[in-house]
Amino acid sequence: HNEKVPNGSVTVSEIHDEKTDYTRWRLLDERGRQTWHYLQTDEEVEQWPQSTADKYHLGLPTGLPNLPPPRTPLASAHNALTFFSALQLPPGNWACEYGGPLFLLPGLVIAWYVTQTPIPPAYAIQIKNYLFARQNAEDGGWGLHIEGESSVFGTAMNYVVCRLLGADAEDPRMVRARALLHELGGAVNGPHWAKFWLSVLGVCEWEIVNPVPPELWLLPDWVPIAPWRWWIHMRAVFLPMSFIWSRRFSHPLDPLTRSLRDELFTQPHNSINFAAHRNSISPRDNYHPKTWVLNTINWLLVNIWNPYLRSARLVQKAEAWTWKLMQMEDANTDFANLAPVNGPMHLLACYIEEGPDAYSVKRHRERMEDFLWVKDEGMLMNGTNGVQNWDTSFAIQAVMACPGFATDERWRPMLTKALEFLEDQQIREDCVDQEVCYRHPRKGAWGFSTREQGYTVSDCTSEAVKAVMQLQSTPGYPTLVSDERIHEAIDIILTMQNPSGGCSSYEPTRGSEYLEYLNAAEVFGRIMVEYDYPECTTACVTALMLFKKLYPTYRTADIDAFVERALAYIRRVQRPDGSWYGSWGICFTYAGMFALEALAAVGETYENSERVRRACKFFIDRQMEDGGWGETYRSCETGEWCNHERSQVVQTAWVCIALMEAGFPEQEPIRKALRMAMGRQRANGEWLQEGIEGVFNKSCMISYPNYKFIFPIKALGMYAERYGDIELD
Ligand code: LAN
Numbered sequence: 001h002n003e004k005v006p007n008g009s010v011t012v013s014e015i016h017d018e019k020t021d022y023t024r025w026r027l028l029d030e031r032g033r034q035t036w037h038y039l040q041t042d043e044e045v046e047q048w049p050q051s052t053a054d055k056y057h058l059g060l061p062t063g064l065p066n067l068p069p070p071r072t073p074l075a076s077a078h079n080a081l082t083f084f085s086a087l088q089l090p091p092g093n094w095a096c097e098y099g100g101p102l103f104l105l106p107g108l109v110i111a112w113y114v115t116q117t118p119i120p121p122a123y124a125i126q127i128k129n130y131l132f133a134r135q136n137a138e139d140g141g142w143g144l145h146i147e148g149e150s151s152v153f154g155t156a157m158n159y160v161v162c163r164l165l166g167a168d169a170e171d172p173r174m175v176r177a178r179a180l181l182h183e184l185g186g187a188v189n190g191p192h193w194a195k196f197w198l199s200v201l202g203v204c205e206w207e208i209v210n211p212v213p214p215e216l217w218l219l220p221d222w223v224p225i226a227p228w229r230w231w232i233h234m235r236a237v238f239l240p241m242s243f244i245w246s247r248r249f250s251h252p253l254d255p256l257t258r259s260l261r262d263e264l265f266t267q268p269h270n271s272i273n274f275a276a277h278r279n280s281i282s283p284r285d286n287y288h289p290k291t292w293v294l295n296t297i298n299w300l301l302v303n304i305w306n307p308y309l310r311s312a313r314l315v316q317k318a319e320a321w322t323w324k325l326m327q328m329e330d331a332n333t334d335f336a337n338l339a340p341v342n343g344p345m346h347l348l349a350c351y352i353e354e355g356p357d358a359y360s361v362k363r364h365r366e367r368m369e370d371f372l373w374v375k376d377e378g379m380l381m382n383g384t385n386g387v388q389n390w391d392t393s394f395a396i397q398a399v400m401a402c403p404g405f406a407t408d409e410r411w412r413p414m415l416t417k418a419l420e421f422l423e424d425q426q427i428r429e430d431c432v433d434q435e436v437c438y439r440h441p442r443k444g445a446w447g448f449s450t451r452e453q454g455y456t457v458s459d460c461t462s463e464a465v466k467a468v469m470q471l472q473s474t475p476g477y478p479t480l481v482s483d484e485r486i487h488e489a490i491d492i493i494l495t496m497q498n499p500s501g502g503c504s505s506y507e508p509t510r511g512s513e514y515l516e517y518l519n520a521a522e523v524f525g526r527i528m529v530e531y532d533y534p535e536c537t538t539a540c541v542t543a544l545m546l547f548k549k550l551y552p553t554y555r556t557a558d559i560d561a562f563v564e565r566a567l568a569y570i571r572r573v574q575r576p577d578g579s580w581y582g583s584w585g586i587c588f589t590y591a592g593m594f595a596l597e598a599l600a601a602v603g604e605t606y607e608n609s610e611r612v613r614r615a616c617k618f619f620i621d622r623q624m625e626d627g628g629w630g631e632t633y634r635s636c637e638t639g640e641w642c643n644h645e646r647s648q649v650v651q652t653a654w655v656c657i658a659l660m661e662a663g664f665p666e667q668e669p670i671r672k673a674l675r676m677a678m679g680r681q682r683a684n685g686e687w688l689q690e691g692i693e694g695v696f697n698k699s700c701m702i703s704y705p706n707y708k709f710i711f712p713i714k715a716l717g718m719y720a721e722r723y724g725d726i727e728l729d
Contacts, residue, residue, distance in 0.1 A: 059376025079685035092421030100702035106157035111344035130378025140176030229511030240345035402717030444488025459539035501569030502532025524697035578614030587635035605663035627672030653711035
């Protein structure tokens with residue numbers, strides 16, 4: 001950040017940004033609801049001391065001690081767990097930043113701004129600091145996610161965030177970002193969601209936004225394109241977005257937004273023909289270009305439907321029904337909402353419909369806190385309201401992979417707490433009006449984050465119930481989740497299979513892949529319907545197999561049929577080169593680990609299976625000099641393996657697990673890999689953050705910082721279990 005800034009008279013290194021006092025931040029975890037608090041008085045600071053977890057997440061020294069250098073895999077896992085256990089939160093779960101996407105804060109900050117929600121100064125400071133820390137060094141822009149190349153979406157929207165939070169337009173970093181934005185053609189070249197939010201803010205005219213007609217919600221259920229058939233995240237975003245679009249809500253012009261009108265475009269605002277820019281988009285943002293089908297529909301909507309056919313009565317009916325569906329989403333989640341995109345939109349919709357003083361607005365404002373996270377770089381917005389159930393389930397399973405750990409007094413309190421957490425987070429009731437609001441059954445399920453958020457996820461249910469079953473069948477652990485409740489979880493898993501044999505994320509697939517023709521988001525691929533995923537399918541298979549072992553009489557025929565069809569699916573989607581494409585982690589290393597685990601669960605291994613040998617070869621061919629593996633997020637975008645310049649501890653652990661599941665006959669590649677991972681472990685037992693681990697929608701990356709503890713621990717434990725806890729060199 002030291003170079004001379006074009007057009008600027010100061011260098012970036014001369015800027016002194018405001019800071020907050022990091023000794024005053026605290027993470028509060030109330031039954032999994034995580035919120036950060038900035039303490040104002042010394043008295044508060046005294047009464048609420050900073051925990052080790054707080055310090056760690058904030059990037060402050062934790063004071064955790066150096067440990068005896070580990071000589072064996074289990075000793076290394078022990079050290080890692082010594083460190084990681086210090087990060088467990090009082091209710092029993094683990095937490096972490098869940099950042100990566102750079103399009104979430106803009107929705108939140110614009111929603112705050114236009115609903116006149118007071119923004120605490122500490123937040124404003126922290127958010128700006130985060131965005132400046134994450135500004136791309138080469139060109140001063142922002143991308144779709146923290147490792148992505150600068151785009152109009154990232155740059156225009158985060159520029160706006162900084163300005164709304166008080167950044168000066170002449171700050172050299174803003175000057176640079178603006179220069180890049182202009183180079184890319186200005187904000188008119190942003191994707192649909194950018195145009196939507198900028199119109200809400202009153203910086204664009206609504207004519208620039210392709211139609212988001214709430215009328216679609218009036219379509220009968222049998223219609224193949226009816227929104228209830230879409231992937232849950234798309235219909236959850238479409239719902240409030242269509243309501244707000246229909247109302248054409250626009251923030252009244254003020255000096256700041258007036259100035260943004262000058263800053264974001266390459267020509268004077270009043271000379272822009274906004275309607276002519278509906279389809280303008282920079283090539284950098286156009287990951288999934290709109291199809292001719294969608295373009296035709298949009299044309300008809302704009303030129304025929306809206307001006308001539310869209311009657312006031314119909315509009316009123318559509319808005320009323322959309323509003324009703326939104327209220328159901330709010331009621332079923334206590335205003336937490338599915339995710340951080342629809343959340344801020346709901347806040348705004350409630351503000352429009354019920355006014356600034358409504359309870360719904362107040363509760364949504366509170367709920368926005370659940371998405372925020374503070375780290376050394378500043379404050380960011382998480383991809384969900386946390387990773388509670390997911391990381392806790394995996395943490396338990398990782399410890400269970402280490403021989404002797406679960407029965408060791410050293411780890412029993414930690415594991416018992418974790419079990420208590422999962423017990424508390426299992427969803428106990430179906431949604432109110434489940435059929436009316438198109439929700440999948442959820443009684444007995446676990447979601448990704450918390451019970452309050454309350455969305456069934458196939459693999460989250462599976463990983464959680466596996467962790468619960470593993471612990472509850474270990475001597476010394478209480479039975480907190482009854483057999484009946486475990487049956488309920490299994491019942492849910494058994495609803496998740498598609499006719500293909502594969503499983504999707506939140507629901508079985510409800511619509512045709514052809515719906516992708518209507519993908520209007522431009523920046524994401526494969527988002528319109530649920531697809532089959534080897535990761536989700538494997539989780540279901542392994543949960544069912546473990547269940548069958550422990551409960552050999554419950555729905556056995558259903559389980560057998562499910563597993564058989566699931567495996568046929570997993571075999572079918574293996575690529576000729578032996579790999580599987582991963583959709584939720586980067587990328588082939590992630591999916592390969594799952595697929596080989598599923599095959600192993602039914603006894604298909606290196607010894608007896610050509611396909612497993614092919615899968616192993618795929619990995620062995622890609623092992624790096626130092627023994628590790630590494631692929632970049634470009635693998636997800638391109639569908640081809642893209643080697644990382646440096647091996648990655650997390651991906652290396654994934655491959656080790658994969659090879660061990662597969663029963664790969666040679667030890668040496670695995671030993672070499674684990675030696676590398678142990679070599680990167682710090683004296684206090686931790687590993688440092690490397691490349692980003694996760695992905696969604698093919699193009700957006702997301703961080704899973706706890707994976708660097710969870711998967712190495714699991715791999716080291718598995719090694720010790722299989723080959724003995726011997727020194728690796
Ligand atoms: C997640 C996070 C977890 C993830 C796994 C459990 C890992 C996966 O196996 C199933 C799908 C799921 C639950 C998932 C779906 C999409 C999410 C919720 C995310 C990747 C986290 C953020 C993302 C969400 C869509 C972000 C908001 C963006 C929109 C485009 C609406």
